[in-house]
Amino acid sequence: MKPFLGPLEHGRIPALQQTRVSAFLISAHGALTRQLGVAIPASLHHGWQVELHSQYCREMEILSLLGRATSWVPDPALVFQMWQWEMAWLPRPVAGVEDRTQGALIDLAAFGHALHTVIRPAALLPEGFPDEDPFALAMRRIEFESGRLMQAQILFLKGPQLAPVRNVVASAVEARHAQVRELWQNLLHSMEIDTSGRHTLTPAYQARVQPVPAAAAQPSVAIREP
Amino acid sequence: MPTLTSGSRQISYVLDGPSDGPAFVLVNGLTQYIKIWEPFREALAGRGFRVATFDLLGQGNSDKPSLFIGQDDQVAVLRDLVDELGDQPVFLAGISFGAVIALRYAIAHSDRISGLVPMSAFAELTPQLSLLGNALRTGLVLGGTTYLQDLLFPMNLSDDYITERLDRLEDAKRKAWLINDLYALQNLMESFIDFQPLTPQLSSIGVPTMIMNGEFDFFTPRKLHESLRTHIPDSALVIVQRAYHAFTLEKPALSAALLAQFADDVLAGRWHGGKKVWIAPEEPGGALIPFPANYDHLRALPLQL
Numbered sequence: 001m002k003p004f005l006g007p008l009e010h011g012r013i014p015a016l017q018q019t020r021v022s023a024f025l026i027s028a029h030g031a032l033t034r035q036l037g038v039a040i041p042a043s044l045h046h047g048w049q050v051e052l053h054s055q056y057c058r059e060m061e062i063l064s065l066l067g068r069a070t071s072w073v074p075d076p077a078l079v080f081q082m083w084q085w086e087m088a089w090l091p092r093p094v095a096g097v098e099d100r101t102q103g104a105l106i107d108l109a110a111f112g113h114a115l116h117t118v119i120r121p122a123a124l125l126p127e128g129f130p131d132e133d134p135f136a137l138a139m140r141r142i143e144f145e146s147g148r149l150m151q152a153q154i155l156f157l158k159g160p161q162l163a164p165v166r167n168v169v170a171s172a173v174e175a176r177h178a179q180v181r182e183l184w185q186n187l188l189h190s191m192e193i194d195t196s197g198r199h200t201l202t203p204a205y206q207a208r209v210q211p212v213p214a215a216a217a218q219p220s221v222a223i224r225e226p
Numbered sequence: 227m228p229t230l231t232s233g234s235r236q237i238s239y240v241l242d243g244p245s246d247g248p249a250f251v252l253v254n255g256l257t258q259y260i261k262i263w264e265p266f267r268e269a270l271a272g273r274g275f276r277v278a279t280f281d282l283l284g285q286g287n288s289d290k291p292s293l294f295i296g297q298d299d300q301v302a303v304l305r306d307l308v309d310e311l312g313d314q315p316v317f318l319a320g321i322s323f324g325a326v327i328a329l330r331y332a333i334a335h336s337d338r339i340s341g342l343v344p345m346s347a348f349a350e351l352t353p354q355l356s357l358l359g360n361a362l363r364t365g366l367v368l369g370g371t372t373y374l375q376d377l378l379f380p381m382n383l384s385d386d387y388i389t390e391r392l393d394r395l396e397d398a399k400r401k402a403w404l405i406n407d408l409y410a411l412q413n414l415m416e417s418f419i420d421f422q423p424l425t426p427q428l429s430s431i432g433v434p435t436m437i438m439n440g441e442f443d444f445f446t447p448r449k450l451h452e453s454l455r456t457h458i459p460d461s462a463l464v465i466v467q468r469a470y471h472a473f474t475l476e477k478p479a480l481s482a483a484l485l486a487q488f489a490d491d492v493l494a495g496r497w498h499g500g501k502k503v504w505i506a507p508e509e510p511g512g513a514l515i516p517f518p519a520n521y522d523h524l525r526a527l528p529l530q531l
Contacts, residue, residue: 113292113293113409114292116409117292117407117408117409120407123403123404127400144370147367147370147408148367148368150408150409151367154293154409154412157293158293158294158416166294169293170291170292170293170294173292173293174291174292177292196287198404198405199227199238199259199260199261199281199286199287199405200261201261201401201404201405202261202264202401203261203262203398203401203402203475204391204394204395204397204398204401206261206262206264206265206475
């Protein structure tokens with residue numbers, strides 16, 4: 001297992017890895033875009049509907065970018081995986097919410113939150129990978145945009161209108177997180193990638209301290225009384 | 227790395243040093259994780275202490291709740307970790323965000339610890355601190371974790387320290403970006419939205435308390451530490467020379483030596499806080515210097531009271 005995409009082929013991320021990562025992202029962001037499209041009315045009457053429209057357009061940009069910035073190759077494994085992913089992204093009922101519209105919006109926001117937080121495609125790029133590579137640039141742009149896109153979901157899910165059903169919201173979001181995380185990690189493992197060791201990185205600016213030998217372990221700082 | 231189950235959450239932690247020694251529990255600042263304390267683990271274990279370091283909820287390798295992380299949840303994690311340490315005396319030290327969690331723990335469980343060390347700490351959100359915190363949160367939201375690091379490095383470390391490490395700055399930022407998840411950091415920051423001042427409860431902290439504040443810390447300035455000093459009965463304020471907010475990163479040897487000496491003094495019955503104000507030595511092993519009488523330790527200018 002390795003922590004990043006690669007090894008590089010002719011200075012680029014291997015086409016099969018690009019294909020798998022982008023196929024997953026297109027499946028997930030595509031599902032979110034379709035669900036947003038259904039949720040947006042033809043005429044906008046509320047402020048939050050403007051935000052939904054903005055999300056829809058930015059998700060469309062992500063899909064377009066992935067389609068064009070990826071070096072695609074045929075991958076038979078994707079046939080089954082795509083079906084599995086699409087089934088997972090289907091809207092889910094949220095138990096504990098009587099208003100079905102509100103429940104659907106909670107699930108939509110939970111799915112978007114999971115997608116924008118769990119998946120960090122830029123963090124898969126090896127250190128020092130060139131900025132001008134289209135695939136790398138797309139990954140960086142998607143991760144950066146995700147940080148902004150998740151704000152609308154956070155605002156909604158943490159908002160006062162959902163305070164009475166806060167536990168239900170937390171459960172719905174945790175469930176979507178677990179689902180997205182499992183499928184994303186399965187995909188990474190299929191490419192021999194494991195990102196779980198990031199917490200073992202030694203900080204680059206850390207100073208070292210010489211251990212004090214046990215024999216010298218005496219009080220070393222005297223308090224000078226005034 | 228061992229994990230501790232706290233409620234429904236998994237917490238990563240590391241224990242070093244002799245299992246029968248008095249313990250130090252070190253609580254991370256906002257963007258920190260277990261590895262940050264490595265120099266402290268080596269130094270304190272070398273002085274005979276058992277050292278517990280861990281990732282708070284939302285940090286490092288511990289669980290990262292998706293939406294809601296309350297500071298009470300963090301205190302519960304700390305309580306479960308301290309309970310793991312058995313009957314040896316336990317000293318609790320935390321920096322910045324971790325200092326707030328340590329203060330909360332000490333208020334609720336003062337009987338369980340032998341000493342407390344809040345570093346770069348605060349018990350209330352003054353307008354200045356609140357506005358700075360909001361600006362950092364906005365920076366995180368709009369610019370991501372990299373931009374937050376862009377702000378935190380120069381805010382919290384001295385020019386000399388940064389100058390020596392400029393060639394490693396990008397590496398440091400990349401690692402911090404890899405380890406920290408934006409949403410988890412945001413959740414930690416937003417745990418201050420309903421923050422109520424701890425000041426009225428500080429008097430219930432019944433254990434020896436050494437408050438540490440960097441001389442040049444403008445993020446959590448002296449005034450915030452003064453509030454701790456005046457309200458915690460058996461406390462003393464130690465000003466760390468030429469230091470900024472993140473002095474545990476910049477001066478680990480000195481900071482660890484001060485922690486060890488504090489615990490040794492408490493255990494030997496030599497600690498008498500007396501709400502005194504001290505100046506830390508420049509190097510480990512030096513003596514604490516009393517702040518000059520009749521001068522105002524809240525001022526940068528040497529004006530007589």
